Structure formats: structure tokens, C-alpha cells
Amino acid sequence: MVHALTEARRLLKPNGLLLDLRPAASHRRAGLGEGKRWKQVGVMRENFDDDIASDRAIRQVTREGLFKQESVVEFDLDRVMDTLQDFRAWLDDFPGDKMPSHDWLYKRVERTLEKESNGTKIAVRGLMRLRLLRKLKQ
């Protein structure tokens, strides 16, 4: 990770900007509905080892004077799915060693969805973090 950051620094012009966009180390929430009508059904249980390591790499390059952090923005990002099959497929995409089974969450979403009107969508909402880092002279 530090190698990727130093490579980015090499490629940047003097005073250039590095934007680090990725999910924050915060459990995603599954729910029904979209936008302001979204209602939470359950909270995922995720492993944040990779995120913690990435944050550590950022701290290292700022401490070493390679970059200066200028701002951080956080916002929610939704993945909206039409069907339970889409939700299942999305959950199944995670490697087993990275995330425990979420069959309980799938069943909870399924039960809640049965009480909703046809066409209700499933949305997974997650916190995103965007960091702005400026390349420094050394």
C-alpha cells in the first residue's frame, strides 16, 4: 500500500493531488426502499483489517512528509438491487475468508420484503470516505 502511494507521488506534478476514495471502516447496512424512504433492516458484520492497514499506510506517508492531508469528506453510498437474487449474488461475491456468512441477514431481508409492496427495492448503504492529499516537496 505504501508502495502504491509512493508511486502515485512519483507520477504527480509538484503540488499535485491524490484522492483516496474507498469505503470507510464502518459496517454496511441493508435495508428496503430508496433515498429518503430507505429503512434499515440489518447491519452487516465485516472484517476491516484491510481498511485499517490502508489507513495506516496513509498515516505513514503523511508522517514521512510525502503528502499532506487537506480534507476528508464522508458520505453514504447506496447499492440498489431489484430482487432478492441480486442481493444473494452480491453477498456471495465476498470471499468467505473476508466476511462471515450473512444468511441471517438475507433471511431477515426476505421476511421484511414479503410485507412490502411489489417493486420495493433492496438497498445496501455504506459509509464512504474521500481523502484529499497534496504532494509535498521533500
Place this chain on the structure above:
Amino acid sequence: MALVMDPAGAEIQALKKITNWRGKRVLEVGSGDGRLTLRLAKFNPAKIIALDPDPKSIRTARKNLPQKYKNRIEYRVGNAEHVKQKANQFDSVVFSWVL
């Protein structure tokens, strides 16, 4: 069956607010199939070079590249650790879900 990522456009709004993209040379690392690249292109950067290690994703991105962006977006297979570009080339580097 469908999955729509960020229908509200929260991600691109955050990127728009945080810096000025117009006329800039941008390297996007982790471009995938170009979802975010095409959104960034609307901010009128001079050039976007978009890298992803997955050749299949790059093929998809190239296939979906609109004619109007052909001169401004270049998709390449590559990774964050070794980018085949000279030093001091870009105004901004975007790590898109990469670190």
C-alpha cells in the same frame, strides 16, 4: 435483475466538490469497467488515463467508451505499484477503491 451503484450520485458529487477537474491531467487507478471514469469525464479534465489490473474490465470499459470521450479517456491494464508513466505527469491521481 439489476444492481445500480450510487443512483443518487453521492460519490461523484463529493469528487466534484473537493477539487477542480477542468483542464487537468488525471490518472485513475482501479477504474474497473469505467463507471466512475465516465462520470469524472463530465468535469472536463484534459485527459484521464484509467488503469485496472483486470483485462476483462478494461475490455468492457473500452467497449462502453462513448465516441465523444475517445480522445480524452485512455484505458490501460495496469496496477497501482508500477505505472508505466514518466514522473510528474498528472495533476491528480484518484485511487478508486484501491487502497
